[in-house]
Amino acid sequence: MKVNKQIGNFVTRNVRVALMLAMLFPALTFAQNGKLVLSFENTFGAEPLAFDKEYTNAHGENLRFTLLNYFISNIKLTRTDGSVYAVPQDSCYFLVRHSVPETHKIELTVPEGKYSSLTFLIGVDSLRSTQGPEKRQGVLDVGAGARGMYWQWNSGYIFFKMEGKSKSLPDSTRNGFYYHIGGYGGFDSKTLNCIRYRTLTFEKLKVSEKKTAQVNVTFDASKFFSAQTPIKVTEKRSIMGGPVSVKIADNYKDIFSLSGVIYSRMKK
Amino acid sequence: MRLKVILSGSVLGVIALMAFDFHVFNRPVELKLPSNFPEPVYDFKTNPLTEAGIQLGKELFYDGKLSRTGVVSCGFCHQQPSAFTHHGHEVSHGVDDRLGKRNSLPISNLIWMKTFFWDGGVNHLDFVPLNPMENPLEMDETLENVLKKLNESEHYRAAFRQAFGVDEIKSTEFLKALSQFTATLISANSRYDKYVRNEGAQLTAQELNGLALFKSKCSSCHATDLFTDGSYRNNGITSDFRFDKGREEVTSDVTDRGKFKVPSLRNVEYTDPYMHDGRLTSLEEVLNHYSDGVKISETLDPLLLKDGRPGIALTESEKADIITFLKTLTDKEFLADKRFSEY
Incomplete structure (x- = not known):
């Protein structure tokens, strides 16, 4: 019993x-997952950007680029029903280095579904910028992945870095131009805030297990000099911090644009 | 039967040997926190202190490998007998005799600090070493290259394995090891501390008078038993900010021009020269500055400008009493503690 x-x-x-x-x-x-690739294509006008080519900006200035890097993080996708999928925080940090083609493509595993927009931060959020080294792995590692993209005296990542040479600049300046933009808004008091999110909307993005979806995002470097705050290398060849950098952040944010969505069958 | 015992004994022995992972024998360390201090800011959960970790941090602190030339260690500018600052040097002295633009700060009680350096540019203790290491005027090295040098050293690889259980030395373990050592640099055994904690120490009448004066005239900035409120202020040491804009260099805010972090006054008897640019060499000069030398500029701290008159009203005997009190903040145990010494 x-x-x-x-x-x-x-x-x-x-x-x-x-x-x-x-x-x-x-x-x-x-809840199946599908593969989504964000492909960042740097261009100058209609041409792919190349470090060995010379260009002319809207102000008639000669340009040749030697470096273009930017952080992409905090990626979120909004479904057509308005709900949001956020890439898990610990795996949402990417650094696009123009000189390293593999970094131009960000591969994500995303729940299947229909999405209407993509949002990302150009840079690194303030929370992560104040956490210990155990939270700074991969591209955030200040002794490895983030090299050249961190201000050690100001404990912050350089969100966006563009450097090059211009024959329009006098030889005494070694013809160099340098734009280093960063600033997460401050820890114990307010500091520069260059945190900028960019949202790109699609007609429809379908993520499924069967096909890989690739969202192509273009960064047209020619627009950097002729956006809402025009930049002439002959007037401002070096911006590293300082109040003008928030305007530069506004400039580059809007340059990231959607150039298309392509689908390819998953290889078996 | 006996054979069985011997066999199983030796099997156990082998297992025990295999388990002789140094990491297992690395004992945790709990810091004794002074009862007259507030709660620490540093989060030890992300970096639990261990004997091996602290020892390793100390070794790194005194190793010139952290600089490009192999000569300039952290301990080069932060010397224990001077409360871990560089006695006799106005500004930091780096590789190839290069000179920085600011006075190296004494090191103590770091785990209670929210921000670091004169301009508060660094927001986390773990990231402090990166600043002098990568500054071309100081150690002129890169963390990447230091990690390479350390990974090439059999000795350091073993030490990191023991302290952190890792085979490859990466930024995280390197930075945390240094924090393990610097976290232990606690100065809280001065005569003043033993007086406020009722541990038997007495202060003289002059020292007590100095303490009362200090409380009424100095402690709004040099607050709590840490002797700083951690704020940034323009103390009128100069009105010429062409070469150093202070906190503004971090915030890009003109209202921060010429503001510097209020430093702690612990062991202040031994931390000369004083001020961010090391321009004052004695405590008498410091007190004279506050009574008669404060220079007016747009960002001068309002506490130093009462009724249009710059400075703090202090008589000569009051200044002498305050200095007598300041010397009670000298912590002889800290200045000579073998656990912190290079040799």
């Missing part, structure tokens, strides 16, 4: 567990 009761208890307990599992499982089994 006692044994029977125990068995009975065992059964009821397990039925309860099974029911709970059954309630949870649909969510687990039917």
